[in-house]
Amino acid sequence: MSLLDVQNLKVYFPVSRGPLRRAREHLKAVDEVSLSIEPGETLGLVGESGCGKTTLGRAILRLVQPTAGRILFEGEDLSRINGAALRARRRKLQIIFQDPYSSLNPRMRVGHIIGEALDIHRLAPDRAARQKRIRELLAAVGLEAAHADRYPHEFSGGQRQRIGIARALAVEPKLIVCDEPVSALDVSVQAQVVNLLRDLRQQRGIAYLFIAHDLAVVEHISHRVAVMYLGRIVELAGAKTLVREPMHPYTQALISAVPVIDPDAKRRRIVLPGDVPSPVHPPPGCPFHPRCPLAEDRCRTEAPAWRQVRPGHWAACHLAEIANRKS
Amino acid sequence: MAETIAAPVSNPVSERSPPAGRKQVDSALLNNRLVQVGAGIILILTLLAIAAPTLTRIGVLHEPIHQDTNGLDADGMPRPPSAHYLLGTDNLGRDVLSRVVYGARVSLTIGTAAMLTATLIGVTVGLVAGFYGGKLDLGLMRFTDMNLSLPAILLAIAFAGLMDGKVVHLHPAWLHWSFLDIRLQRGMVSVFLIIGFVCWPGMVRVIRGQVLSIRERDFVQAARALGASDARLISRHILPNVLPTVIVLAAMNTANTIMLEAGLGYLGIGVPPPAPTWGGMIADGQPYFIAAPLIVIAPGLAIVITVLAFNLLGQGLQEALDPKHHP
Numbered sequence: 253m254s255l256l257d258v259q260n261l262k263v264y265f266p267v268s269r270g271p272l273r274r275a276r277e278h279l280k281a282v283d284e285v286s287l288s289i290e291p292g293e294t295l296g297l298v299g300e301s302g303c304g305k306t307t308l309g310r311a312i313l314r315l316v317q318p319t320a321g322r323i324l325f326e327g328e329d330l331s332r333i334n335g336a337a338l339r340a341r342r343r344k345l346q347i348i349f350q351d352p353y354s355s356l357n358p359r360m361r362v363g364h365i366i367g368e369a370l371d372i373h374r375l376a377p378d379r380a381a382r383q384k385r386i387r388e389l390l391a392a393v394g395l396e397a398a399h400a401d402r403y404p405h406e407f408s409g410g411q412r413q414r415i416g417i418a419r420a421l422a423v424e425p426k427l428i429v430c431d432e433p434v435s436a437l438d439v440s441v442q443a444q445v446v447n448l449l450r451d452l453r454q455q456r457g458i459a460y461l462f463i464a465h466d467l468a469v470v471e472h473i474s475h476r477v478a479v480m481y482l483g484r485i486v487e488l489a490g491a492k493t494l495v496r497e498p499m500h501p502y503t504q505a506l507i508s509a510v511p512v513i514d515p516d517a518k519r520r521r522i523v524l525p526g527d528v529p530s531p532v533h534p535p536p537g538c539p540f541h542p543r544c545p546l547a548e549d550r551c552r553t554e555a556p557a558w559r560q561v562r563p564g565h566w567a568a569c570h571l572a573e574i575a576n577r578k579s
Numbered sequence: 580m581a582e583t584i585a586a587p588v589s590n591p592v593s594e595r596s597p598p599a600g601r602k603q604v605d606s607a608l609l610n611n612r613l614v615q616v617g618a619g620i621i622l623i624l625t626l627l628a629i630a631a632p633t634l635t636r637i638g639v640l641h642e643p644i645h646q647d648t649n650g651l652d653a654d655g656m657p658r659p660p661s662a663h664y665l666l667g668t669d670n671l672g673r674d675v676l677s678r679v680v681y682g683a684r685v686s687l688t689i690g691t692a693a694m695l696t697a698t699l700i701g702v703t704v705g706l707v708a709g710f711y712g713g714k715l716d717l718g719l720m721r722f723t724d725m726n727l728s729l730p731a732i733l734l735a736i737a738f739a740g741l742m743d744g745k746v747v748h749l750h751p752a753w754l755h756w757s758f759l760d761i762r763l764q765r766g767m768v769s770v771f772l773i774i775g776f777v778c779w780p781g782m783v784r785v786i787r788g789q790v791l792s793i794r795e796r797d798f799v800q801a802a803r804a805l806g807a808s809d810a811r812l813i814s815r816h817i818l819p820n821v822l823p824t825v826i827v828l829a830a831m832n833t834a835n836t837i838m839l840e841a842g843l844g845y846l847g848i849g850v851p852p853p854a855p856t857w858g859g860m861i862a863d864g865q866p867y868f869i870a871a872p873l874i875v876i877a878p879g880l881a882i883v884i885t886v887l888a889f890n891l892l893g894q895g896l897q898e899a900l901d902p903k904h905h906p
Contacts, residue, residue: 339806355797359819
């Protein structure tokens with residue numbers, strides 16, 4: 253059994269035209285998304301801004317209410333429970349945020365930020381145990397025990413991100429949704445935080461849903477990678493396979509945009525025409541067809557099925573085989 | 580690509596901590612000229628109000644309520660300023676200075692109590708409306724707007740009109756619980772409650788706006804993901820972050836409540852005579868304005884200085900607590 257099994261998840265936001273009118277249109281932030289994560293596995297999730305990757309991550313944690321679909325965590329549907337039952341389940345799933353400046357309460361000391369998780373789930377029987385646990389957690393993320401008495405503004409971005417990680421670790425989760433955890437950091441600090449996450453995975457067997465727009469970082473840490481476009485997952489494969497042999501034309505364009513250090517490297521840069529269509533009115537057929545270099549008549553009318561093109565390599569494209577040969 | 584982000588695992592030393600903090604805010608508060616002047620005046624007024632009975636006992640001030648045997652001249656007119664009566668006497672032969680100082684007791688007590696009442700209601704409504712949103716928010720905000728659209732003084736007059744000595748039984752007629760009989764009469768308590776009940780709507784809009792923005796910050800989402808209850812989210816994460824705004828609003832609101840108290844006193848529906856109130860003194864002294872202008876001018880100046888002091892304090896607090904003001 254998978255640790256997490258998301259089935260046909262939809263998150264629609266009503267587009268309101270005034271407080272008294274009923275919303276007739278919906279912004280389809282996440283549309284029919286299915287994915288699974290095994291214990292200890294890291295699934296990368298890439299896509300450009302606004303494609304719905306953050307919403308997907310938050311919907312899995314029920315921070316955003318899903319419109320339809322199932323979120324099976326250890327076999328239990330998280331989309332159906334509420335109140336105290338949901339709060340108790342939340343121990344198993346945690347989140348790390350992109351912005352290390354808004355993710356820590358500026359009016360709480362670091363020890364209290366980390367200790368709050370222990371208080372909520374009564375994980376520390378007494379004060380001494382609580383202090384000891386906070387020290388352990390700080391040490392686990394490379395901070396010092398003395399840091400517990402300081403306020404968040406006394407730390408740098410990378411240190412704050414470590415505090416956020418310690419807070420998530422406090423409840424011993426099985427899955428952490430990492431919502432662009434390094435995008436806001438300097439490149440040198442990025443590597444430290446990514447490596448810290450990788451070490452924690454090895455030590456504690458935590459699974460990650462690693463959301464990012466930087467393919468290089470995602471490839472480095474992920475076992476498998478999913479590519480999202482306009483609220484849908486368009487391709488899913490092992491990290492190395494996806495980067496070397498992308499099948500979906502969108503993935504190919506995305507990979508061609510990754511900067512390469514070697515100045516002499518011959519590369520074919522695929523530039524997509526136009527902009528991302530509005531998620532309120534997604535194009536009919538394949539949502540990518542208006543920008544796809546290979547699109548044919550079928551793509552404009554018929555939505556491509558989510559199919560396994562090769563073992564372990566899934567794509568939603570009528571022309572996946574052709575596209576793969578071309579790349 | 581993977582090779583580009585190989586770095587030492589964790590090296591917190593290389594991440595520097597920017598200096599900033601609580602001490603900075605404290606010193607910004609104490610060094611703010613507006614805060615110094617406003618708080619200074621309020622402190623002097625408060626000390627005078629507290630010391631008034633003692634000052635009477637040692638003979639510096641006169642008895643504020645009972646007529647002095649020597650308080651009127653042979654024609655029955657108020658006496659002009661002299662060494663004995665520094666600001667002269669009023670139409671009933673009472674020392675004006677003593678009444679102004681004793682009036683501070685009434686004004687400051689009612690002003691502060693009404694401010695606390697208004698703050699309690701305003702903050703509660705603002706927190707609930709902003710945090711829960713939806714229909715509850717819509718209902719609460721329309722109710723607030725309705726209250727805002729009525730002039731506070733008219734509403735206060737209407738409430739004061741209810742205070743006609745009737746007894747309201749808060750228990751079934753067959754139970755003889757006299758302690759639950761509420762006598763509607765004018766006095767300190769009813770006046771501060773009336774003023775508190777008409778002053779809260781102004782706070783709600785600002786507090787709600789702040790809650791709306793803080794509610795979406797990542798640290799609130801993180802606490803939610805940890806399984807925090809709504810009560811914990813509001814009390815530990817949202818309230819502490821709106822507190823600076825609450826303090827500024829409370830200081831400014833005190834200026835309003837003191838003005839309203841004076842207004843009600845002037846209209847003869849404040850704390851009933853013979854208690855010395857600044858508004859009441861102005862009303863009583865009006866017919867004697869040509870002969871003894873100080874009866875009106877002295878309490879008028881007291882109102883101006885007190886209101887000004889609270890406004891200065893509020894503005895100074897706003898400057899000191901708003902990080903945008905000191906880069």
